Amino acid sequence: MRRLPNDTDLSFNAIVQLAALVLAGPVAALVVAASPALFALRNRRLITQVFNVAMMAVVTLVAGTSYYVFGGAWGQGQGSSSTLILLHVAVPLMLANSAQCLANAALLAGVISLDQKVPYREVIVGILRSGGVAYVGYGIFGLLLAVLWDGAEIGALSAVLVLAPLFVARWAFAQYAEEHAAHDRTVAALVRAVEAKDFYTRGHSERVAKASVLIARVVGLSQQRTSTLHFAGMLHDVGKLAVPTRVLQKTGALSDEEFAAIARHPVRGLEMVREMEFLGEAFKGILHHHERLDGRGYPMGLSGTSIPEFARIISVADAFDSMTSTRSYRQARDVEQALVELDRCVGTQFDPTYVDALHTALERTAWQPTTTVDPVAAVVEGVDELDHDDPRAPIRRQVATPHRGVG
Structure with missing residues (x-):
């Protein structure tokens, strides 16, 4: 067989x-x-x-x-x-x-x-x-x-x-x-490179991809689109390869300049993978996963349904995994607390369709909060400043970075 x-x-x-x-x-x-x-x-x-x-x-x-x-x-x-x-x-x-x-x-x-x-x-x-x-x-x-x-x-x-x-x-x-397997190997290699540079994200890409797929199954995405969404979830943070390591691993509040460097990672990510034609619709998920429904996200400040569907799904999965992962500077929230926070941000940051879908998915599938092993043991102030994926983080206005559009 x-x-x-x-x-x-x-x-x-x-x-x-x-x-x-x-x-x-x-x-x-x-x-x-x-x-x-x-x-x-x-x-x-x-x-x-x-x-x-x-x-x-x-x-x-x-x-x-x-x-x-x-x-x-x-x-x-x-x-x-x-x-x-x-x-x-x-x-x-x-x-x-x-x-x-x-x-x-x-x-x-x-x-x-x-x-x-x-x-x-x-x-x-x-x-x-x-x-x-x-x-x-x-x-x-x-x-x-x-x-x-x-x-x-x-x-x-x-x-x-x-x-x-x-x-x-x-x-x-x-x-x-074999071509499909080669695509998987390419994506896995990029993810390993990101996680080697940013120890806070070890396992994060796989978990975001997994949560995105769980949401996709609930809302009825086709098998082909779900597979492409999985790639988008895996590669959503690939642009961090272009962010200085000292910024990614900083154990204190970020300056505006440092935060701007991190906020450019969606655009940098698209630039890195745009020649990988098999990603298709995943490009939009990678570029726009930090947009908000109220238009106060980045890099383009899109709002509502003008934000691509993949990006709205990954946004929910990304924030959920961030909140349920232990970092050196704070403990993970349990699943129920994370879902409450997502519910609080429905309509402003997150699309209610996909938050509800995550609720449904987690009623069917167990999800364990994750402990991230990293070499920094210090507990620092300004937690929200550090974790840009956490919905509690203060909103910082970003200027859209020029880039070539994605089909």
Whole structure:
């Protein structure tokens, strides 16, 4: 099985398994289904392999039982006329394939829901949405392989006719997957560079990206836009690479000049990543994540819905993580206190839609306040002066920095 971006799988095993169910019965289908997991025993933990084999056995049993219940025949009992093939192979196989898809999604969603503390319904809907279409394809190709193998009496040649084009498709998808992985590595490298320079932000980018995705799922953003939003959350502070280290790590109140240097980081961030075309809509989130609904933010002083959606989402996630992270100069707020503060700033700083969405998301998903380990242990005055992401920080008027627009 080859995993592709956005949780899409291209599985030759599933196709052969369905064909085996028609040609040789459920036992043969079970052998085909379990073989990849058995061959990988040395590469994974035993408990993982036991689970995988058990899950394969269950979903294959569901498929085999369904195929039989819906009138399916295997081996020589299929018949040769088109009507018999339709009634005793095609229809039962597609229904069995659907039952197998549902069983697979139900079991997998249960494990993910328990492990990641995510609502079961949300997980299973996501699995079916991303993998349901692929399962339909498996059924069609499995049927084609079985009919050509037996009905057309061309045997193993049918595997070449059916699977060869899929190998080409898999190769093309693999190139796309590798490109996507390269994007992930590039973003991760930039984040590590920022966190090496500003120890207060270690883990901050990942948490902002995570909270942004939680909000996106509640408000119903598409999978593609959610993926792009994740990049924006990861890179929202990349412009801090252009801020002097002494300013980022200063243990006292910032002067107007120093604050201005920090306030330029959204523009500097856009300048750094604007040639990375795959970021697309993320550019707007990076540039405008410090805008406020009342127009008193920076760098452009945008207000209301003129602020891009990604920026309004990241603004909420950014402030929330700042408040729930322990710094050397103050303790983290608990989640409830942070949400109260976000509610207080609704309509002036934050969009109520996305604050409400964060409330909903956190009812479904646990969030632990974070302790940031840094070398500065001093407790300093002027906390709000230091933490520009905290909603309590005084507003300082900023002059928009000239920059090229983002599409």
